[in-house]
Amino acid sequence: MTITVVWLRRDFRLCDNPAIRHAIDHSDQVILLYIHAPHEEHPWQPGAASNWWLHQSLCAFREQVRKKQGDLIIRQGDSLKSLIEVCTETGSTTVCWNRLYEPVIIKRDRKIREDLEKFGIRAIDFAGALLREPDEVLKEDGTVYRVYTPFSRRHASLAPPEPPLDEPRHVPRFNPVPKSLQIRELGLLDSIQWYAQFPGDWQPGEKGAQHRLQLFSGHAVLNYGHDRDIPNHEGVSRLSPHLHFGEVSPRQVWLHVRSGDNQMHDPPCESRFWPYLRQLIWRDFAHHLLYHHPGMSDCPLNPMYEAFVWGDNRELLEKWQSGQTGIPLVDAGMRQLWQTGWMHNRVRMIVASVLSKNGLVHWLEGARWFWDTLVDADLANNSMGWQWVAGCGPDAAPYFRIFSPKSQGQKFDPDGEYIRRWVPELSAVPTQHIHEPWTWPDWKNSPKKRNYPLPVIDLKQTRRRALDRYQQARQAWMKPP
Numbered sequence: 001m002t003i004t005v006v007w008l009r010r011d012f013r014l015c016d017n018p019a020i021r022h023a024i025d026h027s028d029q030v031i032l033l034y035i036h037a038p039h040e041e042h043p044w045q046p047g048a049a050s051n052w053w054l055h056q057s058l059c060a061f062r063e064q065v066r067k068k069q070g071d072l073i074i075r076q077g078d079s080l081k082s083l084i085e086v087c088t089e090t091g092s093t094t095v096c097w098n099r100l101y102e103p104v105i106i107k108r109d110r111k112i113r114e115d116l117e118k119f120g121i122r123a124i125d126f127a128g129a130l131l132r133e134p135d136e137v138l139k140e141d142g143t144v145y146r147v148y149t150p151f152s153r154r155h156a157s158l159a160p161p162e163p164p165l166d167e168p169r170h171v172p173r174f175n176p177v178p179k180s181l182q183i184r185e186l187g188l189l190d191s192i193q194w195y196a197q198f199p200g201d202w203q204p205g206e207k208g209a210q211h212r213l214q215l216f217s218g219h220a221v222l223n224y225g226h227d228r229d230i231p232n233h234e235g236v237s238r239l240s241p242h243l244h245f246g247e248v249s250p251r252q253v254w255l256h257v258r259s260g261d262n263q264m265h266d267p268p269c270e271s272r273f274w275p276y277l278r279q280l281i282w283r284d285f286a287h288h289l290l291y292h293h294p295g296m297s298d299c300p301l302n303p304m305y306e307a308f309v310w311g312d313n314r315e316l317l318e319k320w321q322s323g324q325t326g327i328p329l330v331d332a333g334m335r336q337l338w339q340t341g342w343m344h345n346r347v348r349m350i351v352a353s354v355l356s357k358n359g360l361v362h363w364l365e366g367a368r369w370f371w372d373t374l375v376d377a378d379l380a381n382n383s384m385g386w387q388w389v390a391g392c393g394p395d396a397a398p399y400f401r402i403f404s405p406k407s408q409g410q411k412f413d414p415d416g417e418y419i420r421r422w423v424p425e426l427s428a429v430p431t432q433h434i435h436e437p438w439t440w441p442d443w444k445n446s447p448k449k450r451n452y453p454l455p456v457i458d459l460k461q462t463r464r465r466a467l468d469r470y471q472q473a474r475q476a477w478m479k480p481p
């Protein structure tokens with residue numbers, strides 16, 4: 001009798017799950033095991049919003065597995081110890097899992113593999129979280145890409161992803177079912193229900209991911225290139241938390257996007273679904289960067305910024321976090337984040353630019369806040385996003401690109417619908433003043449004025465200051481010692 005343990009980490013799906021597929025194909029009985037060990041991910045253990053998602057995702061996955069006659073076993077504590085305990089209790093001789101790419105996890109998994117083998121337990125890992133492994137897309141000379149465009153060209157030139165694996169018909173459960181904690185015993189949900197509105201926006205789990213994928217079909221895919229920048233429009237897929245928690249694989253998304261389009265057009269209009277596919281390649285690029293530059297989550301990838309002098313504007317940071325900066329588009333984004341655990345990509349760039357460039361607040365302060373409040377908080381994507389905006393990543397926005405919330409708002413939220421939705425204090429402000437409500441002649445007389453602050457910083461003056469500071473840093477870096 002062969003018994004295999006599948007160690008689930010962030011791959012809560014039955015379809016296209018290589019570790020589960022392997023276990024079912026090669027064993028008589030399978031134990032699906034989740035071990036809660038956030039301390040092993042220190043200092044980037046999941047934040048509060050991720051924990052909310054994880055709780056829901058575990059519940060959804062367990063229910064789904066039970067429908068297939070299987071079960072999900074939950075343990076807590078040291079991963080190696082728990083794996084050995086479960087193998088000993090059940091007589092399993094094989095553990096398999098799907099790979100993750102955060103540096104501390106890679107290190108931990110390598111050690112666990114060695115230690116399991118010392119105990120006579122075979123460890124097998126699989127690729128399932130990315131379209132391509134981080135060392136699959138390399139330059140001709142075998143070196144690592146640091147710039148997105150050539151990376152994406154090379155990525156796209158390789159053979160297309162394999163078709164996804166089918167969902168297993170049933171999961172052959174080990175009997176008697178090993179002891180398991182209840183999901184609520186993991187204490188993932190804060191007692192103060194600040195996340196009360198999340199369930200209205202999200203359905204964590206594989207079913208929710210499939211639902212989201214179906215919504216993002218046909219015209220949504222074809223119009224993505226245009227609609228993706230309009231924050232008040234459902235023009236993006238909102239698949240990021242599902243992808244992060246592995247409730248859908250990037251390969252499934254890739255093929256869904258391509259095949260959906262193929263059905264509608266003959267020949268398929270390649271150019272219109274590529275804007276979306278390129279986002280999936282950005283995701284691979286972020287993981288490629290983190291894999292090859294493990295310090296990326298905490299240190300600038302561009303060494304010029306190592307000595308950069310950041311400011312310490314606590315007032316701005318606090319007002320930014322609570323959506324009270326007095327800059328309408330920034331406040332709208334930060335409130336969307338707080339209320340839904342997600343923010344539109346265009347607005348992420350703007351709020352990050354105001355904090356790190358206008359405010360000269362260290363990008364890590366912003367990255368940490370996002371980490372705690374995003375349901376899609378992902379170390380690779382978040383670190384790359386912040387370094388890109390702050391200008392210190394390898395393929396970053398140039399230092400002189402400082403997003404103006406006013407002109408970005410006029411371009412991407414021209415009627416102020418997004419602002420009015422998230423900042424109701426501004427609901428009565430006429431459209432031509434919505435991005436600078438204090439310029440509205442009636443603003444002084446408006447009773448709402450009392451509830452909405454004036455800008456916490458002067459955007460023009462701080463823009464000039466940021467340009468000077470960045471220029472000084474460049475000159476200091478280029479000056480011979």
Ligand SMILES: Cc1cc2nc3c(=O)[nH]c(=O)nc-3n(C[C@H](O)[C@H](O)[C@H](O)COP(=O)(O)OP(=O)(O)OC[C@H]3O[C@@H](n4cnc5c(N)ncnc54)[C@H](O)[C@@H]3O)c2cc1C
Pocket residue numbers: 228236237238239240241243244279280282283284286343344345346348349352370374376377378379381382383384385386389
């Ligand atoms: C400062 C900053 C921080 C960010 N932090 C995160 C984060 O913690 N987690 C996260 O998943 N994304 C992050 N992003 C990238 C991007 O904002 C989100 O992936 C996107 O908004 C998610 O919404 P969506 O699923 O509708 O995306 P879509 O536009 O529908 O894109 C599809 C998928 O492609 C991937 N993707 C899209 N844009 C990017 C990108 N720029 N970089 C990497 N992958 C991308 C995501 O997995 C996304 O789900 C950040 C961007 C910035 C500027």
